[in-house]
Amino acid sequence: MNDAAVKAAVGRFLKNVNFTTQRELEKVVRNAIANGKLNAGETLQVSVTLAAEKIDLNVTIFSKIEVQ
Numbered sequence: 001m002n003d004a005a006v007k008a009a010v011g012r013f014l015k016n017v018n019f020t021t022q023r024e025l026e027k028v029v030r031n032a033i034a035n036g037k038l039n040a041g042e043t044l045q046v047s048v049t050l051a052a053e054k055i056d057l058n059v060t061i062f063s064k065i066e067v068q
Helices: 003-034
Strands: 043-052 057-066
Touching (some): 003 043
Antiparallel strands (some): 043 057
16 A cells, blocks of 8 residues: 555545544534533533554544533
């Protein structure tokens, strides 16, 4: 597999992850606001773990979502 093919394959995976993650996060944040579990001005601590056992990949990315 050449570099362009690797880049394209990874890009397809990331597009899927981006779409799915955004949809799910928006859904649960809206529900949390509607149910009073989350208020405007709060900050959520979030993380995503990327893992692939075959290639010894295990990375967790930590960030924050500021709810306006």
